[in-house]
Amino acid sequence: MLQTSARLLRLLSLLQAHRDWTSAQLAERLEVSTRTIRSDIDKLRNLGYPVHAAPGVAGGYRLGAGASLPPLLLDDEEAVAVAVGLRAAAGGAVSGIEETSVRALAKLEQVLPSRLRHRVNALQSATVTVPGTGPSVDPAVLTAIATAIRASERLRFDYSSHTGTASRRDVEPHRLVNWGRRWYLVGWDHGPREWRTFRVDRVTPRIPNGPRFTPRELPDGDASSFVQRGAGAATWRFFTRVRLHAPLAYVRERMPPAVPVEADGPDHCVAEVGSDSPQMLALYIGLLDVDFEVIDAPEFADHLDRMAARFTRAAASAR
Numbered sequence: 001m002l003q004t005s006a007r008l009l010r011l012l013s014l015l016q017a018h019r020d021w022t023s024a025q026l027a028e029r030l031e032v033s034t035r036t037i038r039s040d041i042d043k044l045r046n047l048g049y050p051v052h053a054a055p056g057v058a059g060g061y062r063l064g065a066g067a068s069l070p071p072l073l074l075d076d077e078e079a080v081a082v083a084v085g086l087r088a089a090a091g092g093a094v095s096g097i098e099e100t101s102v103r104a105l106a107k108l109e110q111v112l113p114s115r116l117r118h119r120v121n122a123l124q125s126a127t128v129t130v131p132g133t134g135p136s137v138d139p140a141v142l143t144a145i146a147t148a149i150r151a152s153e154r155l156r157f158d159y160s161s162h163t164g165t166a167s168r169r170d171v172e173p174h175r176l177v178n179w180g181r182r183w184y185l186v187g188w189d190h191g192p193r194e195w196r197t198f199r200v201d202r203v204t205p206r207i208p209n210g211p212r213f214t215p216r217e218l219p220d221g222d223a224s225s226f227v228q229r230g231a232g233a234a235t236w237r238f239f240t241r242v243r244l245h246a247p248l249a250y251v252r253e254r255m256p257p258a259v260p261v262e263a264d265g266p267d268h269c270v271a272e273v274g275s276d277s278p279q280m281l282a283l284y285i286g287l288l289d290v291d292f293e294v295i296d297a298p299e300f301a302d303h304l305d306r307m308a309a310r311f312t313r314a315a316a317s318a319r
Contacts, residue, residue: 004040007032011040012063013073015051020060076116083108083120135201137183142176144205145185149173154210155187160202167191168206169198172213175223176200186223188216195219197227228256238281239274240297246290254288270295278303 007030014021014029023034030037041051041061050064074082086108089101109117148155155173160166171187174195178184183200195218220226244251248263251271255261261271275281278300285292294301 008040008043009073011037012044012049015044015049015061015063016073020054020062022060026061079108079112079116080119080123083112083116084123087120087124135182135199137201141200141203141205142183145173145176145200145203148209149175151209152212152215154190154213155185156206156210158204158206159198162199170210171196171198172216174215174218177223177227179224179227184227186218186226195226237274237276238278238297238300239272240281240300241270241272241295242285243268243270243293243295244288244290245292246288250290251288279307282307 010030011026014026023037026037027034032040041053044051052062052064054060054062083105086101086105109120112120145155147153152172155169155171157169157171158166159169170190171185172190173185173187175186176183177186185198185200185203187196187198188194189196218226243264245268247267248261248269251261251269255271259271259273261269264270273281273285275284281300282304294304
């Protein structure tokens with residue numbers, strides 16, 4: 001049996017798992033009686049930990065939020081994950097938390113056992129981060145959106161589109177999605193009454209939030225795929241449909257899931273692709289290394305003619 005101080009720490013660790021525990025479950029985990037559990041719960045309360053108890057068959061104990069942050073008990077894997085996350089946040093896309101992340105990381109690494117500090121340092125030394133050029137996001141905006149999602153409250157905000165057009169939105173927030181160095185909000189927009197994707201760095205929340213709502217089901221059920229389809233297509237300036245001389249499976253393996261691709265017989269498929277420029281679009285299709293036909297967009301076909309002539313001259317100069 002654990003000594004009282006060690007048992008209290010173990011009990012606190014279990015309660016920090018963010019779930020309800022019955023007296024019997026805690027007693028079984030700690031190999032003590034339910035009477036001892038009740039006594040230990042009282043000791044934690046006397047130490048300032050807000051342990052709530054719900055009566056009844058479905059009731060149990062749960063650690064609530066207090067006036068101050070209690071000490072957190074992390075296992076080895078959790079401590080490493082937090083340290084790595086703080087190092088990433090120190091140079092991440094969320095503005096204003098870099099210095100705070102460094103301070104928190106310094107506190108954590110000071111108390112990490114040497115074996116865990118070596119693991120964190122080994123991962124850091126073996127990892128190279130490519131500096132990003134994307135926009136930064138105010139952490140207060142992320143927190144406001146996350147709070148509205150958790151509370152199922154409609155979010156009111158001012159929004160600036162990629163063309164600079166300002167608008168006011170009333171949205172049922174569904175999920176936050178981090179893609180590269182950008183944050184996106186997926187939600188049901190009450191204006192056009194449809195699912196939309198919003199860049200968080202262009203969102204300015206308006207207080208207070210709107211009324212509560214019953215969460216809707218996202219049509220595809222996958223917020224990340226929804227963002228990839230919507231965010232990419234929203235900024236493309238050039239589109240075309242091409243018939244690729246390759247099986248659907250081959251193309252699917254080499255294209256992002258957001259690109260619509262349909263089979264056209266066993267050895268061909270049709271894809272709708274887009275990009276910011278015809279040059280990038282030609283490069284993108286060329287990387288598939290298959291023959292293809294342009295179904296529409298004659299201006300793109302003209303660009304391919306000019307590019308083919310340029311490449312032909314370059315090849316001739318080398319002979």
